[in-house]
Amino acid sequence: MNFRKELKERMLVGEGAMGTLLYSNGIDQCYEELNCTNPDQIESIHRAYLEAGADILQSNTYGANFNKLKRYGLEDEVSRINRQGVILAKKAAKGKAYVFGTIGAQRSIRKSDLSMEEIKRGFREQLYSLLMENPDGILLETFYDLEELETVLQIVKNETGLPIIANVSMHELGNLQNGIHLNEAFQKLEQLGADVVGVNCRLGPHHMIRALEEVSLPKQASIAIYPNASLPDYVDGRLVYKAVPEYFGSSALELREQGAAIIGGCCGTTPLHIQAVKHAIGSLAPVKEKFTKSREIEVIEVNDRELELPLYEKAKTERTILVELDPPKKLGIESFMTGAEVLKKAGVDSITLADNSLASPRISNDALANLLKNQLNINPMVHITCRDRNLIGLQSHLMGLQTVGLNEILIITGDPSKIGDFPGATSVYDLSSFDLISMVKQFNEGLSYSGQSLGQRANFKIAAAFNPNVKYLDKAVLRMEKKIACGAQSFLTQPIYSVEQIEEVYEATKHLETPIFIGIMPLTSTRNAEFIHNEIPGIKLPDNVRRAMALAGDDPVKSRIEGVNIARELVDAAREKFKGIYLITPFLRYEMTAELTKYIRKVDSKQTSEVAVHE
C-alpha cells in the first residue's frame, strides 16, 4: 500500500466520528482515556468503520495533548494514550486500511489563552508519542486558527516524511477566523508541504459543498472533506446531530465533483454514514479538473455621509474639546439632557458617553447618543467595551450605530464585571480592545469579522484608551502603538492630576502623529480626592492638590470652586502641548465641565486675538 500513490488514483474514504459516537453510546468522560481503560470498545468502533468501507483509520487521540488531558488529571498519560491509540487502530485495520495518528487543535473556536509556545510544547509531545508506533501518516484536524495549524504543520514536516492531512474548520461558510478564505488557507497549507488539505467539523455536507465551489484544485495536494452529519441542534446542553446516512452518501458525489479526494465524517456521523459514502463513490477516481466559481464579493459602495470633520482630524489642527457625560444609572433623563444642552452652549465639540462604566448598568449609551444627535444636534462619541457583548452582539451593535449615523466611537476593554454592581455577571471579552479595533477597521473596509461582505463600508472614527497612570509609561506607549497598528485614530487618556504627568505624557508620545485628548476630571470634594488618591490604582494626587481640597472642607460651593481651579491649572498645562482636551464630568456635575469648556474657549480666543494684534 502506498498512500500517496493511491490518493491520486482513487477516492479514499475516511473514518467517521469517534467522540459523538461514544457519547451516543452513553459515555461521557475523556474519550481518549478509553484507549487504555476500554481498548476493546475503541477497537470495535474502528472495526465498524473499516467494515463500512473506510480506507483511512485515525487514532482516537484527537484531544490527547497535555493541555486537554490536564482537565482530567491525565496530563502524565500523554504518551501512553497516544501510543495505545495508534496500536488499537492498527489492530483494527489489519493492514487493510491506512492508520493516521490524529492530532486536534488546542485552540478551539473560542479565544484561548494558550500561547504558541505552550501549544508547540503540547503538540511536540503528542506527535513524538504517535510516531513511536509508526503510523502511516499524521492527521491534523479541527483547526479554526490557521496560524496554529501552520505552526504545527511545520513541526510535523521537520520531524517526519510521513504523509500529512491538514484539516481546518470553517468559521462561516467559505471563511476561516479573521476572514481568511478557504482557498487561501489551502494554498498556504499546500505551500507548507501538506499532502492533503481539508476541512472538518462544524458544518454539514451542504455548506462544505457550497464552500468548495469557490475553491480551486490545489497544484499538488489533494482535498479531504470530513463534514458533520448535519448542522447541530442544542438539546439538554449538548449538540446533537440529525443522522440521515443516505443524504450524507449522496452529498459525497457532489463533494467529489468539487474536488474532494478523501471523504470522511466528523461529529454526528456513524459507520452508516461512512457506508453510504463508500456506496456512493465506489471505486471512482478523484476529479482532475473542476469549475471554480469566482468568489462572490458584493460591490462595496463608499458610504458618503461625512457631514463634519472627524474629531481625530480636527484635533490635529485645532482645539477640540470632548466632554464625557455619562448616562444615568436610573430612568429619567432630564438632568442628563439639560447637561448636554449646557455643554453644547459652552462650546464642546462632542459629548462622549461611557458604556456602563465601572461595570454597572446605565441607560444604554447608544439610545442616549441618538437623542443627543437628533434632539440637540450634538455629535456624540459612543464608548464600546468588550465586556457586555459577545462577537455577535458587538457586530450587531456596530451595524446599528453605523445605520443611525453614530460613527464616532471609543473602543475599550471595559472594567471587569466583578468590580461593578453585579459582580456575578459574565465579562464576555470574546475580543480584546486590539481585536475590536481591528474588527471595526475591517468594518470600514466593508467586511464583517469573518470577512463576509457587509454590502457597504462603515465609516467609524476609532478612538482608543491610553492609561498613563501605570508604573511603566513606556509599556503603555507600546500598547498605544499596537492600537494604532490595529486602526486607532485618536486616544483619550485616563484622568491626569499633575502638571508633571502631562509633561511626561507629552515627552513619551511626541513621536506619535495620532492625536491625544488629555483627560481631566475636576475633583468634587476632599472625600472624592482622598478616594482617588488612596483607592484608584495608579493615581496619586500631588500634595498641594489634596491640601487645597481639604481646605475647602465639606462646603460644596467651595469644593466645586477649588475643583474647577485645580482642573484649570491642568487644562493650562495640557493646552500648551495638546490640541485635544477630554473633560470628564463627575457625577453629572456638568456645570463644572461646562465652566472649564468656556474657560478653554476664552483663553484660546484671547490668544488668537493677541496673535492677530501682533500680526
Ligand SMILES: Cc1cc2nc3c(=O)[nH]c(=O)nc-3n(C[C@H](O)[C@H](O)[C@H](O)COP(=O)(O)OP(=O)(O)OC[C@H]3O[C@@H](n4cnc5c(N)ncnc54)[C@H](O)[C@@H]3O)c2cc1C
Ligand atoms: C478614555 C477611557 C474611557 C473609558 N470608558 C469606559 C467605559 O465606557 N466603560 C467601561 O467599563 N470602562 C471604561 N474605561 C475603563 C477601561 O475599560 C479600563 O480602564 C480598562 O481596564 C482599560 O481599558 P483599555 O481599553 O485601555 O485596555 P487595554 O489597553 O486593552 O488593556 C487591557 C488590560 O491590560 C492591562 N494593561 C494595560 N496597560 C498596561 C500596562 N501599561 N502595564 C500592565 N498592564 C497593562 C490592564 O490589565 C488592562 O486592564 C475607560 C477608560 C478610559 C481610559
Ligand SMILES: [Zn+2]
Ligand atoms: Zn467534529
